[in-house]
Amino acid sequence: MSEERRLAVLRAIVEDYVHTREPVGSRVLTERHGLGVSPATIRNDMAALEEAGYIAQPHTSAGRVPTDKGYRLFVDRLAEVRPLTAPQRRAIETFLSEAVDLDDILGRAGRLIAQLTGQVAVVQYPSLRLSGLRHLELVPVGGVRLLVVVITDTGRVEQRYLDVTGAADAEPTVASVESPAPDVAADHPGIPDEGSLGELRARLNAAAAGKRLSELPEAFGRVVAGVAPDLVPLARGIADLVVDTLGTQSEERIVLAGTANLARADMRFEHALSPVLEALEEQVVLLGLLTEMATDPPGGAGVGVRIGHENRLDGLTEASVVASGYGTDGDTVAILGSIGPTRMDYPGTIASVRAVARYLSRVLPN
Template identity: 85%
Template sequence: MSEERRLAVLRAIVEDYVHTREPVGSRVLTERHGLGVSPATIRNDMAALEEAGYIAQPHTSAGRIPTDKGYRLFVDRLAEVRPLTSPQRRAIETFLSEAIDMDDVLGRAGRLVAQLTGQVAVVQYPSLRLSGLRHLELVPVGGARLLVVVISDTGRVEQRFLDVGAGPGAEPAVVAVDTPAGPEPDPGALDEGTLGELRARLNAAAAGKRLSELPQAFAAVVAGVDATLAPLARGIADLVVDTLGAQREDRIVLAGTANLARAEMRFEQGLSPVLEALEEQVVLLGLLTELASEPGRGVGVRIGHENRLDGLAETSVVASGYGGDGDTVAILGSIGPTRMDYPGTIASVRAVARYLSRVLPS
């Protein structure tokens, strides 16, 4: 019974401290929470919790505050994630579904998380390296130049120019890809009919396949076309694979950074270390990726000194993966002080990640 009561005392301390931002004393716990025991018993429980490292006394004669270890126990065993209300869920779905393109979707998702949590939101762009091909479009743009439009299954749109038969002196203002060695395509290679057939074959071969499977699928297409078209088909196939394999996963959206300046955030080491840590995007994304892959409720939490970045030693990071058809293609997270509303933050991150997955192209 004493173990359960001490956990109840810890939960009450965490909840009160998050709400009031003031150290919590035994008398306050007795008055605010129906713990069913005397202040003396609560003081004994607080002493045991302090000895175990779950709470600490910041000043003499002050109440107690949770430590990183206390927050960890709270998150792992005590926190009850509050589901969002029906109006909140409808508002999230409506707001995201009204986006006009991928940039708008991710910008809206970041603003939503920042608004719901009152903290900083971090949204990673879907990585083309993890994507498949949703649709390929081929558009002749004059002469022997071809515009190749690559639409990934995460909704990213990339445009590349292919100079059919061009050499190293191709115009530097465009992304030009030399066609591989082999027979030169005839002047009619870029007519609408030929391109339409080639486009249909490549799209059919890519259907349902991830990046790692595309080279083999496209090789079969190249082998099946006329020899005069093989260099063009191979050039297009290589360009698509190279585009989807581009290292673009380091692009992120930050929203709500101004929230860190609010008085209630109150970082002991000041705001500068936190802002500098947010600029370390590669390391930050590595942390978010680790969190999103942790087993459990689909949301990872890293508290205080558990974070690898020194600037985040006074913060907690909550993150979840998102992606269409159940695949994680990127990460969404929230960063705030260790004195955060963990149940609310976890619920908000999880809900926005789910709706973001739903509105991604499938």
């Protein structure tokens, strides 16, 4: 069938162009690929592909290069994603399992993707908005101040101070982490004794067990309603602070690795490199792009691919982005991916991103 043959011709053009970085001609296709047809037939197929917008002639030579539309068809019709070798899989698992904390895990994941693909890696920190509360710690600091330590189920740790500035029936107010502790007597009535504080901590932790952010206000509300009247203001202040901390959007951040790869000769972009670098600096917009692409289960078989002008960042119109979600218990809590020129090894990049997402999901704190 001519359609299948033309797809085979397009696949051969993409593979050769990715490998050689040179426009591909019909004679080269005949010599390198067993397409089973004459050079004249291949030329006719190339003409049809060019007319349909899948390939283009960049210069006056007979060679053709894939267009964004051609890469898209190639990716959409991939018969299989090239699996990683057994040594590669073992290296990934070993490297990630040796991480000591969340920062180390994400840094290692970024370096792995950059090394496997030879491109730029981007790894989003687990979103606090999508995280659950694993443990809450309350540490008295001074007479009317509590250090509230929030540990999420993805291993992220946030610390906030809570000041109880009035008497026992006053509403607590949140102080910034950097604020100096007030010099107040330790027996100030705003802070309960160690036993009462421990009981409050235990109740809040029990109520939050297995809950996501959207479920916490109701769960904490039951705790506030059940404590002694003199603890209600403090319990409500702690509950509000935890929900606000997990719900904040200002803490979203990403890890970039492998940006030096952009300077390599085989990473050559058709035009200037500076727009790509500028786009990578727009981390908020970049996070939005990755989030839009994360429609599959964490580490699942499907990996999102945006090619060239499909990216809504102007600086990435000559780049492709391959991304996948990762998370715990089947929930996506963040995104990771790889960014390179549209002339990238799509099967290899997809396999690498998917593998790291799967392993990262497995080694995240449970």
